[in-house]
Amino acid sequence: MIEHHDVDDAVTRPDGSDRSRVIAPSADELRELEDRFHACDADGDERIAFSEFERLLEIAGVKLTDEEERRACFSEIDLNRDGEIDFGEFTDWWIRRPS
Numbered sequence: 001m002i003e004h005h006d007v008d009d010a011v012t013r014p015d016g017s018d019r020s021r022v023i024a025p026s027a028d029e030l031r032e033l034e035d036r037f038h039a040c041d042a043d044g045d046e047r048i049a050f051s052e053f054e055r056l057l058e059i060a061g062v063k064l065t066d067e068e069e070r071r072a073c074f075s076e077i078d079l080n081r082d083g084e085i086d087f088g089e090f091t092d093w094w095i096r097r098p099s
């Protein structure tokens with residue numbers, strides 16, 4: 001008996017598309033984040049140094065009065081530990097931070 005299978009055996013599986021939920025900001029959000037980032041980046045070197053970090057916390061509405069707390073928060077954001085916060089680190093933190 002010959003059976004006709006019209007059903008696709010080869011189900012196309014998108015390659016690893018569903019591995020994890022990546023939180024990506026929308027284009028609008030990204031523009032807003034850019035504005036915020038640049039508002040903090042006083043010297044315009046595309047990085048937030050610790051001296052500029054206070055402004056960032058202000059904008060984020062985070063109140064850390066203690067210098068030690070600020071340093072801890074800063075190093076938490078500074079994922080690659082180069083002593084400055086770049087835009088990627090900033091967006092990553094901004095998205096994850098509790099609002």
Ligand SMILES: [Ca+2]
Nearest residue numbers: 041045047049
């Ligand atoms: Ca800077």
Ligand SMILES: [Ca+2]
Nearest residue numbers: 078082084085
């Ligand atoms: Ca960094």
